[in-house]
Amino acid sequence: MLQGVENIYEIDTTKQILDRASALVKVNYGSNQQSDVLLRVIADHARTSAMLIGDGVTPGNEGRGYVLRRMMRRTIRNMRLLGSHDPIMSELITASIGAMGSQYPELKTDSKRILSVCIAEEETFLQTLKSGTQIFDTASMQIKKAKGNVLPGEDAFKLHDTYGFPFDLTLEMAQEQGLQVDEIGFRRLMSEQKDRAKADSRAKKSGHADVTEYRKIADAVGRTEFVGYDHNEAETLISAIVADGLSVADASAGDEVELILTRTPFYAEGGGQLADGGFIILGNGARVEIDDVQTPVPGISIHRGRVMNGSVELGSSALAQIDIERRRAISRAHTATHMVHKAFREVLGETATQAGSENSPGRFRFDFPATGAVPQSSLDEVEARVNTLLLEDFEVTAAVMSQTEAKKIGAMALFGEKYGDEVRVVSVGEWAKELCGGTHVSRVGQLGVVKLLGESSIGAGVRRVEALVGVDAYRFLVREHVLLNSLTEIIKGARTEELPERISDLVAKMRDIEKELALVRSAQALAQAGSLAQNFKNIAGFSVLSEQLTDGIDGDDLRAIALDLRNRKPDSIVALISVNDGRPILVVAVSDSSREKGMKAGALVKTGSTILGGGGGGKDDFAQGGGTRPELCTSALEAIVTAIAVK
Incomplete structure (x- = not known):
């Protein structure tokens, strides 16, 4: 009212963000009611996102992080509906900081972090949106083709659970396509998933036992008093024994049991801290080794362990001792x-x-x-x-x-x-x-x-x-120190602080030597081409050369040799193999005239690579492959020759 506008979206601060969004999508605010609504949502959500990130909230799947994520994703989605398919969150957040920064200076101070958070979230969501939209489009086409108008709950759940596609976006996109969504089916599947997650969490605490049994125990015997902040051991009574999920009166040597005590020094797992271990020693001499402590229901701690000797009876007095070193x-x-x-x-x-x-x-x-x-x-x-x-x-x-x-x-x-x-x-x-x-x-x-x-x-x-x-x-x-001493012994004359530079120099020299060796090997490999040219054979009207060369020739050098040999003969087909570090590399080169007669390098490489236990591919004139079975090199070359002969 003070600024003479009709709604909060047009006040001086929000209007700056709205105008920036309008400029990005080249849609004038006020020209169309539908686009106006989208622009208002964008301005409101971008402003709120900037404030939340500034307060330390990061996008996530729970609590306030999930609220932020939904708002940011709806902003991106609305911008796409208005025609913008480029990353835009940084522009909108910058506009938000500019609009709100004078009132909240911490936004300007922390702008770099705020922008980095929103950019990272947008990149993640755009990938999700791309894959999810493709799956949705395929599903909607199939539904329309079948004369249907409802997207099954299973499809909506798959989009959400497998691909991280927000359900509210599925609803919006379905509405745009004139489809409905089986919300009941979707929410049923979501509920089942949550129930499974809760069951898994309870199973960790209850050992897969029905928690109703623990509730009965809690109601009957009351809370377990924890004295572990001040004591490493405590005299106590065994108020309940659980075996195989059921309350029992006693347990014998070798039995896996869960004991509930009236008071305990054992810390139950919680708050990121693992549980204590130790022993429970009974008055009759029986010992129970404890390896886990959980709280399946509030108020009681269950001590899981194994009866080492003697028998454990309900109501027995005992001494609970934690493993102090642990x-x-x-x-x-x-x-x-x-x-x-x-x-x-x-x-x-x-x-x-x-x-x-x-x-x-x-x-x-x-x-x-x-x-x-x-x-x-x-x-x-x-x-x-x-x-x-x-x-x-x-x-x-x-x-x-x-x-x-x-x-x-x-x-x-x-x-x-x-x-x-x-x-x-x-x-x-x-x-x-x-x-x-x-x-x-x-x-x-x-x-x-x-x-x-x-x-x-x-x-x-x-x-x-x-x-x-x-x-x-x-x-x-200590291990690090021993390692450093070993390195100083190996690299004579080097002090510890000089090791990084000395090792870096050695690595650089090794790389230079490797490059020189590669040049020598390449020259030697190319020198083989002259002698190999005498080994062409006429097979089915083609000049065919199939050879296994010496070990250690890499793919680049094999390619150079094969192309050199291919150019020496018309109608030529060259297949070469070399074993490198125990793995065979196969290349095939086919001349233009041979390709015109139907020969394809990619198909021939696939034939040989399959035998070698691997795969490969390429173009019709040249292809490369390999495998893991060097002992089958001869068989691979024979298979290629056979494929040429029967073409």
């Missing part, structure tokens, strides 16, 4: 994960938030959103930052407080995790504070050393860093 190694890894997480956010920015982790004895992995590979310099900076802080030997503390209090002290919560009214905050000194239910060391100096092994992509927009900590990191560094 716990300590896992705790070191978990504390190291917190420190690496904080350091990555310092180096890469606040958007490098944890998207998954696994803390196992002596090693951990850490996943976080990123639009591309992390430079080695950034990895080195993170590693140096963490190891420098280890020397500070910060105290690691844990405190339970309300969510409000946790936010006040700056504790970080992981998006997607579920927290209660009260949360446990783990603090590494005053440097890093994070909501966490896992186990940790008491001081960071106990980590010893942290070594990042490297990083890699595990999916669109998600990177994974793997690292070692403590003794495992030390052993890795």
Whole structure:
């Protein structure tokens, strides 16, 4: 109202984005109601996408990441409907930052990252759109040909599940084609898929047992008290025994069992931390070795293991003892994960938030959103930052407080995790504070050393860093040191810091020598052509030469020899083989006059390569192939000659 326009899409900020979209597709806003609606959606979604990415959201398949992905993809789709088939998100996001930047200066500051995120997502979606559209078009043609008007739910599900094609786009495209979509069938298949995924997740925790059995136990015996933060062992009672998915009264030596205790020091797998291992020792001397602990239903921990000796009876008193060395190694890894997480956010920015982790004895992995590979310099900076802080030997503390209090002290919560009214905050000194239910060391100096092994992509927009900590990191560094010493022994006179340059020089020299050898081999190979020219035979009116040459001649040199020989005779057909590194290479060259009589190099190569256990192809005048069976070279050449003879 203040700006004298009829809707929010025409106010000064949004209108800038709308005008840019209009210019890109060369469609005037206000000329057509249908195109106006599309342009308004584009402007709104582009603006919101810029804001979300600026807030640290990255496109994904869950939660707010999925909302962002859908908005970006609908923007791209609408631009295509208006006639733009080129990448356009960078233009629209730039316009959005220009429109909103004065009010939200962080958009301008972080514009490079925002643009890189949107460009990467657009590239992924355009490929998805290309393949999905082709499949949809084929399906719609078949439906119309059969006089139908409904796209089956199975086809919509396949587009979504196999090719990542958004269902809402399938609905829009179907409507454009005058088709309906079997939404009920699609949602039924989606529901079945989700049920399978949930069943797989439950199976991990319940050992494929029906969780109703655990619910009955929880209702009957109450919650398991976890005392593992402060104790490595605890006196307890066996409140339930499960074998083969059913509650039983006892178990004997050799039985695989699941024990539920009244109180336990065993940490159940969760929050990226692997479960504790150890023993449960009964008063009668029976021992149960525990190798996994899970929480199939809230409130109870099931201790999976094997009865080593004696018998286990319901209600028996027992002593639960964790494997202390395993716990300590896992705790070191978990504390190291917190420190690496904080350091990555310092180096890469606040958007490098944890998207998954696994803390196992002596090693951990850490996943976080990123639009591309992390430079080695950034990895080195993170590693140096963490190891420098280890020397500070910060105290690691844990405190339970309300969510409000946790936010006040700056504790970080992981998006997607579920927290209660009260949360446990783990603090590494005053440097890093994070909501966490896992186990940790008491001081960071106990980590010893942290070594990042490297990083890699595990999916669109998600990177994974793997690292070692403590003794495992030390052993890795020792192996590296031994390797360096070995190299300095091999490369006499080189100091450790000179090794990269010396090795690079040696590699360069080897490449030069290989090039010289290749020239010599090529000259020797071409020299063979003169003597080989005497071996042409007349077969079915063609001048045919089929020979196995000496080993070690590569494909380029074989080609040169074959073409030289082909040009020496009219109506010529040349087939040559050489074995290189145990693999035969076959080339066939056919003269113009022989091709006019129906001979094709590609067909002849296919005949020989099939016998050699491989394949090949090319043009009618020249083709190349090969295989894996050098002992059949003679047979391959004979087959080619036979094919020529019977033509």
